[in-house]
Amino acid sequence: MGQSTASKPNANPRVSPSWRVPVLMAAAWFPLLTALLLAAHAWLRPWLATSFGSAIVLAAGVGAVACQGVVLWRFVKCIRPAIMIQSAVASWRGGEADAQLLTVADDGTGLSEDWNRMMTAWGTAQTELKSYRTATSVVSNQGGEAGYSAVFDMLPNGVMIIDRSGKVSHANAAASRVFMRSQERMKDAPLTALIDQTELSELVAATLNESRARGGQVELTIPQTDEHEAVIRFIIRPMGSQEDRRALVVMNDVTHQRVADKSRNLFVAQATHELRTPLTNIGLYLERAIDLTDDQFAERSECLNVINGEVGRLARVVEEFLSVSEIEAGSFQVRRDDVRVDELVKRMQDEYMPQAKAKSLDITFDLPPKLSVVQGDREKVSLAIHNLIGNAIKYTPAGQRVRVEVGEDPAAGHVEVRVSDTGIGIGEEDLPKVFEKFYRANDERLSEIKGSGLGLALAREVIRLHGGDITCESTLNEGTTFTLTLPLHHPAKTA
Amino acid sequence: MRIDTHRVGAVTVLEPQGALIQDDADVFRSQLDEAMLSSMGRLLIDVTHVPFADSKGLEALADAGAQLTESGQALKLSGANETLRTALELTEIDDRFDHYQDVNAAVRSFL
Known part of the structure; x- marks a missing residue:
């Protein structure tokens, strides 16, 4: 039995008891008992001739067989773990070295438990020894x-x-x-x-x-x-x-590390530029305001307006950087406010009209008389729309058109902000990449226009967190249209 | 079946659009093999848009995972939904992959 277990380790992972020993013992016990009964029969023959005697003999015979059964059962129970362990040892002698396969059925006796514990410890030691040998053979070039x-x-x-x-x-x-x-x-x-x-x-x-x-x-x-x-x-x-x-x-x-290094350096350079430009303007206009006399109200007012605009720009740049960091860290939080997109765009209209006018752009805002309220983070949605309008103004040459339309599609269940321009457009190969962080199209006309390369990536990320999306259609040298959609009912989530 | 391929940094991202089943699984397997070769192992499979996979799809993933493991690398999966994750667990092949919640987290793991 033990040998067969060793030859088929996967079929029966544990050692089964061998019944050879109890059967042999029973075979030896039977002749002995029979001889004892025959001797007793010869000695008690006269008394057994009576019917009472026959009944007693029958009862004694049955009792003797029952006792023999009980004794044999108890005996087998006691020696069963020993038999299984003997079979396991035979398996081990036959070449079985897997400690797991040499464990025996746990019949509740201390002996089988102790044996199994010992096999488990041996198995662990085997594994550790194997690892150690592998390591040392490699180190010493013995492998x-x-x-x-x-x-x-x-x-x-x-x-x-x-x-x-x-x-x-x-x-x-x-x-x-x-x-x-x-x-x-x-x-x-x-x-x-x-x-x-x-x-x-x-x-x-x-x-x-x-x-x-x-x-x-x-x-x-x-x-x-x-x-x-x-x-x-x-x-x-x-x-x-x-x-x-x-x-x-x-x-x-190290390709990925080098790409990351390049992006980081670019980010630092662009972040520095983005922060320095408004600071420089603030510094210049402050100096000018200080030099003005008390009666030059109009000039002072103009200086303060420029400073105010630059402070707003600076705040938005810092907000963008922080938001990107938060999104990267997975801790970007989106609040749930009632957002009136039409009112947000209307406020932006007042802000962007002077900029467009200064650049001789023809800008129009097409706002509906009434628009549904959406649930979302007012500041973040505002940041995304700011990016789209700001980009349109930035990348559209003087004399061209920018159009901002706000609408609602009740069938699709969303509010839509569409910003289109007749600017420089985006090439076909650059179009899929415009939402990538730090991506700048390889267009000579962009060399004079600075940007962090984060705005669009951040805007789309933010709008997606609201369950919406930003898409882009563009033709090089003809213009670009960005469409922002925000669902009317969507639970805002965390990045 | 459409399988979008793009790069984030130096990492090639495969983005299957649909269930990995039957003939689509074969298409996916052939594109995956090609990507493994050309990406030098800097490969990520974004399964955000994979609702489920049958045995052929799971086999394609498991084989790719095993192939990369043999060269000391690991196949990274991002955005697996509950159904796909359960299928990977029930077939006991989930430990052949590194799992990430989204593409950004997976790409950062290459640094």
């Missing part, structure tokens, strides 16, 4: 090829070993991703065939050939696809003795 490849392939960073002749002797799966070649195709390939970068080849050659070379690191841009490039940091270290010198090349894909 051979199998040890190397198992560890190499699980590393998230690309790893290659270059032999003395400059060929790849080992490459892991992550390295094969970097070079877009299978591991089989990389093996024995010269490094120069994988990557045509003199800087890397020279560094590897120096590491292999110069006895005192300590390796180094180099960051290279390699083509990833037809459109994109990847930035890989190669770290080279010497390994092996002088006679058997090899170079270990570790590759870290």
Whole structure:
């Protein structure tokens, strides 16, 4: 029984008791009992001839068999764990080394419980020992090829070993991703065939050939696809003795970090500009206001109006930066107010009319006489609409038109703000990216127009948190239309 | 089935639009294989618009997850709804993926 358990570990994970011992004991017990009964029968023969005696014998016989059964049952119960443990030991002797498979059925006796506890402890020790052996074999290079490849392939960073002749002797799966070649195709390939970068080849050659070379690191841009490039940091270290010198090349894909760095730098530059411009204007107009005499009321009033406008602009820029940070951190809160979109736009009309006039733009506001109230965060919705109108004015050349329409579609269940202009437009390739953070279209005409690159991304994020959306249609050199929709009934949520 | 592909930073984001079932799952698998190769493993699957997946769809995801795990990387999923998440859990393949609430959180994990 024990052997069969060992041969089919998955079919029966635990050791079953062997009944051979109790059956043999019963077989031995039967002749002994029969002999005792025969001896008793010969001694008591005269007395047994009576009918009373026969009844007594029958009862004694039944009682003896019952007693034998009970004794046997108790006996088997006592020795059952021992039998199972014996079977487990036999399995272990037969080659079964899995502690889990050597546990026995728990029949409530202390012996089986103790045995199972011991097997569990042994299993844990086995696992720990295996981990330790794997680690030490890799560290001491005792694992051979199998040890190397198992560890190499699980590393998230690309790893290659270059032999003395400059060929790849080992490459892991992550390295094969970097070079877009299978591991089989990389093996024995010269490094120069994988990557045509003199800087890397020279560094590897120096590491292999110069006895005192300590390796180094180099960051290279390699083509990833037809459109994109990847930035890989190669770290080279010497390994092996002088006679058997090899170079270990570790590759870290830092493309995403570099893109993030670039965005961060751009953000800092643009944020600085966005903050500095209104501050400069405030400073200039304050100086002018201070220099004015007490009777120059009109000029002073003009200065204060400019300062007031710039303070508002500064507040909006700071609000944008903070909102983007909050959205990024997932802590952006949207309140639930009654928002009258028509009133918001009407207030903006007063603010933007002078700006449009100063730029000689033909701006019209088409507001309905009555509009449903939507639920949302008044400040945030206002910020989003400000962005759309502000952009239209910013990107529309003098003499062109800007139109702001506010309406309601009861069938669709939303309020709509449409801002269209006849400005420079957006190219087809740039259109899908206009809502990306820090994105600026590659158009020479934009070089003089500054912006944080956050406004549209933030506006759409905010409106989406209200269950609405902002869409954009545009034709280069003809104009752009942004459409903002806000549902009439939607529970505002947190980013 | 429409599968939108775009990049956020240096991360390729695959955005299937619809259930991953039957022939659509095959289309998804072939696009996923291509993306894994060209993205160097900087890959994210935004399943926000995947209402559910059948065995073929789940298999495509599981195979991609296993393939990336073999090279020490992980397949990242964002925006999985309750139905899809339950399907992944019941088939015991949910631990083959890194799960994120949205694309931004998933993209940040590459830093």
